Amino acid sequence: MSAKILDGKTVANALQEDIAQRVELFVSNTGITPCLAAVLVGEDPASQVYVRNKERACGKVGMASELFRMPEDVSQAELLNLVQGLNKNDKVSGILVQLPLPKHLDASEVLDAIDPQKDVDCFHPSNVGLLSQGRPNFLPCTPHGVLQILKHFNLPTAGKNVCILGRSDIVGKPLALMLMQRTSETCGPDFANATVTVCHSRTPNLKAMTTQADILIAAIGVPKFVTADMVKPGAVVVDVGINRTDEGLCGDVDYDALLEVAGAVTPVPGGVGRLTVTMLLENTLKAAILQAK
Numbered sequence: 229m230s231a232k233i234l235d236g237k238t239v240a241n242a243l244q245e246d247i248a249q250r251v252e253l254f255v256s257n258t259g260i261t262p263c264l265a266a267v268l269v270g271e272d273p274a275s276q277v278y279v280r281n282k283e284r285a286c287g288k289v290g291m292a293s294e295l296f297r298m299p300e301d302v303s304q305a306e307l308l309n310l311v312q313g314l315n316k317n318d319k320v321s322g323i324l325v326q327l328p329l330p331k332h333l334d335a336s337e338v339l340d341a342i343d344p345q346k347d348v349d350c351f352h353p354s355n356v357g358l359l360s361q362g363r364p365n366f367l368p369c370t371p372h373g374v375l376q377i378l379k380h381f382n383l384p385t386a387g388k389n390v391c392i393l394g395r396s397d398i399v400g401k402p403l404a405l406m407l408m409q410r411t412s413e414t415c416g417p418d419f420a421n422a423t424v425t426v427c428h429s430r431t432p433n434l435k436a437m438t439t440q441a442d443i444l445i446a447a448i449g450v451p452k453f454v455t456a457d458m459v460k461p462g463a464v465v466v467d468v469g470i471n472r473t474d475e476g477l478c479g480d481v482d483y484d485a486l487l488e489v490a491g492a493v494t495p496v497p498g499g500v501g502r503l504t505v506t507m508l509l510e511n512t513l514k515a516a517i518l519q520a521k
């Protein structure tokens with residue numbers, strides 16, 4: 229058996245074409261160009277790559293982006309001051325503070341300071357609360373990207389056993405919330421209504437959980453953690469992990485081995501990461517529309 233490869237580039241390009249058209253329409257109707265403000269603290273190489281990808285993608289769909297770089301030793305007060313300035317700045321539609329932040333900073337306090345209507349990451353407690361109640365303002369980028377890949381390849385989640393590895397606030401937890409809802413705002417009821425199992429570092433006998441899954445989603449940050457014996461034959465495997473190793477970029481799943489057991493699998497790079505960036509563009513346009521009202 230050879231798994232179908234769920235190419236994120238194709239999905240991202242199709243969605244970005246659609247976003248570009250809506251951006252053009254919005255600009256011609258309002259005279260406003262949606263703008264993403266990205267805040268980057270320090271010199272972390274991975275963060276720099278991601279932020280660069282985000283800026284490039286903004287340009288591709290006709291949106292503006294502005295990068296705000298802060299030194300590694302920036303104070304909490306200075307960073308809060310920057311965020312408050314961006315909240316007030318009418319030219320800025322969306323604000324993204326790239327994570328992780330250096331340890332001396334209180335990330336929650338910084339993220340909570342972002343105007344919920346500019347919170348394109350969907351990290352603000354009011355936006356997370358709305359998401360959990362099934363009436364989202366913004367959809368979180370990476371979880372939304374996972375749904376969009378599944379939708380593009382017609383792999384519905386309704387009635388399926390979905391196992392998520394990882395319970396972070398950026399991927400695992402919001403993804404679990406979205407998949408257990410009755411419907412998805414953008415993808416409909418076929419891409420919700422899952423029976424969701426969330427696993428983490430304190431889950432005993434992980435393999436017993438993963439082998440039950442029709443759809444297995446890995447978001448733990450451990451290179452090639454998911455091996456062929458952990459996957460039910462024919463299952464859909466979504467690899468969210470992005471790990472930098474000596475042999476280059478790799479995901480949380482043992483991709484080559486899984487090609488022989490899985491029904492479908494996302495590559496890294498060229499998988500979910502592409503969609504994360506695309507859904508950020510979607511949210512930035514949405515933010516601009518909210519603010520134009």
Ligand SMILES: NC(=O)C1=CN([C@@H]2O[C@H](COP(=O)(O)OP(=O)(O)OC[C@H]3O[C@@H](n4cnc5c(N)ncnc54)[C@H](OP(=O)(O)O)[C@@H]3O)[C@@H](O)[C@H]2O)C=CC1
Pocket residue numbers: 370393394395396397398399400427428429430431447448449450468469470471500501502504505
């Ligand atoms: N493609 C994309 O767009 C994105 C990719 N990523 C990537 O996804 C991965 C996860 O990121 P993120 O969610 O931020 O990670 P975090 O480090 O915040 O969380 C990792 C989660 O995985 C769990 N975990 C870690 N090791 C194990 C293990 N051996 N067995 C079971 N569970 C384990 C942790 O459990 P516990 O809670 O018990 O500690 C935790 O819940 C990373 O590789 C990251 O780079 C992240 C965001 C976007």
Ligand SMILES: Nc1nc(=O)c2c([nH]1)NC[C@@H]1CN(c3ccc(C(=O)N[C@@H](CCC(=O)O)C(=O)O)cc3)C=[N+]21
Pocket residue numbers: 277278281324325326327328349369370470477496497498499500501502504505
């Ligand atoms: N506030 C905040 N919001 C985030 O959404 C956020 C964050 N902080 N911190 C880090 C994670 C990670 N993340 C990615 C972004 C782009 C790619 C991406 O472009 N991936 C490409 C290229 C990867 C590469 O070349 O390194 C791919 O997978 O093909 C991946 C992962 C967003 N995150």
